[in-house]
Amino acid sequence: MGVAMIATAVVVALWVCLGVLLVVVWPRLGSHRGWRLATLVVTMAASLTHQLAYGTVPDEAHVGFRYARNIADGYGPVFNPGEPVEGYTDFAWIVLLALARAVTGADVQPVAVTFGIACVLGCVLVVYALTGRILSWSGRGPAFAVAAAVVTAATGSLAAYGPSGLATPLFVLLVLTLVYALVTGHIVLAGLVASLAVMTRLDGVVVAVVAGGWLVIAVLRGRMPRSSPAVYVAGAAVLLVPWAAWRVTYYGDALPTEVVARLARASDSLVGRLGAGWTYVTDFALTYQAFLLVAAVTIGLLSYRRRLPGATYVWLALVLALAEAGYVLAVGGGTLPAWGQLAAVPVLLTVAAAGGVALAGDPASRGDPAPGSGTASGSDTASSGGPATGSVPTGRGVAVVAVVLAGLSVTLGMARTLPAMEELRTAEHELGDIGEWLGARLTAGTVVSAVPAGSLADAAGSQLYVVDPSGTTDAHLARHPEDHAYIVRDRMPAVVVDAVGGYLPDRTCRIHTEYAGPYEVVPFRRAGAGSGEAAGGRWVELYLHRPQADLLTERLTADPRFTAEPC
Known part of the structure; x- marks a missing residue:
């Protein structure tokens, strides 16, 4: 317990320093690249410290380690040599670990921990890039992007699984990359990333379907070329079709054995499974209620101020978060602490909140300029974050809200999760x-x-x-x-x-x-x-x-x- 208290104190102290830095330099983040870079560097350091404080590899991760080791050592994707059973749902993660072992000869566990930590740091950077891209036409974009990165680094459900050896950080990174590919219009890339998400975690199917549905709606509204859904499906099929054919041929089952076992163990009835899922989701909601409150405010702002440029991507992030929660509810939740099954939800809500509040609060958005037109770019008022008449206040108050969200996530997560992880x-x-x-x-x-x-x-x-x-x-x-x-x-x-x-x-x-x-x-x-x-x-x-x-x-x-x- 002494070690846990020391780790908590170090992490909280570092986050206090980061919070003070964010509030102090907030007016300069929009116009000074140096301050953005310095804040991001401190954010990455805080994220690394946050992850290392947990430093736990649960038993479930070792199942994948054994599969990866057997692949690299020539036994094939099996748990026991000669017994082809698909006791995993993270094929892409296992193959990545196996390749690392085959090429370097390194043990699987430290490689998995290193990759997981790197994926969480990658999530922080992609959130920064994604939020900035959504707000690329606005001078407020850089500041809000930094704030979103800070909150993401503080998210306990993500940080706790960085050094876990599980595929959770890679999955969250793929979800964010998928949204970024859609925002930038790289539809083939979006399809490929969606297929990797499906091959990394089973709920990747939900993410891929939601992204495809969003593309269809975007086409119907004239925001995307008509060929976009077909291109997306083709990009996904490049990996999914041969992988599905291989696994059915090799293992002989439509569903992974791990999924069948999980459903059989979860409950004797659908009602019981939904009850377990409801308990899991509501417990998560109580811990992350501040995120949900900010998301609710974002939905209200977007509903009130319609036709905002970039709002469609904010809605995509919100719908993905809702779909993830619905999937976890349906499958009966999870057994590990820190809500790893819902790790993507706070991050998606962070992107949505940062983008939505910035869009609704920017006076230039009232004219509904086209994305990338730069209508508000270079505006002193926008870059300083000062409020404009008739707009949502977006000054240092936004930095304070981001700091509060980050602080609550770090302290509550450490208090509730660290003992269970130990x-x-x-x-x-x-x-x-x-x-x-x-x-x-x-x-x-x-x-x-x-x-x-x-x-x-x-x-x-x-x-x-x-x-x-x-x-x-x-x-x-x-x-x-x-x-x-x-x-x-x-x-x-x-x-x-x-x-x-x-x-x-x-x-x-x-x-x-x-x-x-x-x-x-x-x-x-x-x-x-x-x-x-x-x-x-x-x-x-x-x-x-x-x-x-x-x-x-x-x-x-x-x-x-x-x-x-x-x-």
Whole structure:
């Protein structure tokens, strides 16, 4: 807890300095490139510090790591060699990690953490570029773009997943890049980026469809060439068609096993799943209610002042945020802290709010000039952010609002998320420690059953066949979760690991009823593991297959750190 408090204090102090800087230099941001660059540099430093304060790789990320490592090592996109099961939905992310390992020989985890942090920093820069592009005809654009970048860097649901090793930061970056491609009129690029979003996270399908629908509406209103939707679909098909054909041929299933397992575990009914999703979304809304308030103000301004140049892109960001929330509601939310499933929503709302308020507050927008006409460019009033008669005030008050949003996001996120991330980090380290032990002592080809299986399987290596009873990496268990009879009868693991949260503080000698016949429980004391060191260690209880129990115990206790103490 001491480390968490220190990390929180450092992050908050840095953000206070950034907030003061933004408010002080606000009048100069529109006309002085040097001040914009300096503020962005400090923002990037604050974003990096914010991400490193979390520094947690959850168990789920290690599932992808094992797939990526197996691809790079020649086993193919499998969790266990010889078992083609699609236990992931982040194909593009896994391939990226596999390529990095194949080219450099580096371990997958540090590469994933580095890429994730870089993607979050990329999100900050793309938000700056995107907001500036939406407001390119306005002198207020640069200042509002900087403010949007600052708020994005402060978003806890994004920063917490920068060093997570998950595909979340890449997905948010792709969503922002898709919007930027549409704003700049690069329709083929938009299609390619949309396909990458689909290949990175399942809700990329929702994002791609919304972007396509927006293009259709833009064509009907005469804002885009008639061929735009067809060009967009063609650009997306370049990657999606061969990828879909390959995965159906290779895995033989229409839906990824990971998706089937998630839906089977989520609830026994649609109503229950929607209830879980509603709880997840409303909890997010309570934490990010300031963002929602600003978004509501933006919608009111755009509804009152219609036909504003660039407003169509603001509406696109708002609709994408709403679609993301609707998708998460429908699938039952998520299990990890910090609302990673909704990480794109605050960022999209930030872009929409910055663009919408700037458009509604700029007096030049009343004439509805065409984008890029530069009607307000170079205006001293616009660049200084001073309010004009009849316009929405957009002076230092905007900087203050941005600072408040950023401060609330950082402090609330750290207060609510950091302790949960620390618990995940501890469990992940302990499960990895158990996996390394099993991988080093068990013979190649040994079948091990473990839930959660990510950290343990990744640390154990590909020489062990790991069965996850939750069904993420097994086609039968995905449709029939917790079918222990299938595990015992068909998979026949030599070792069943009962370590959901890592090491146990005490020996329990309990065994699940479904394993009681063919297995016996053997507690192992891990000397000097974690906080239990003063009490003589912590415990992990394994269910060992009875015919092999003595031999397995002998092999496992060859590691001096582990001592078997039978019940």
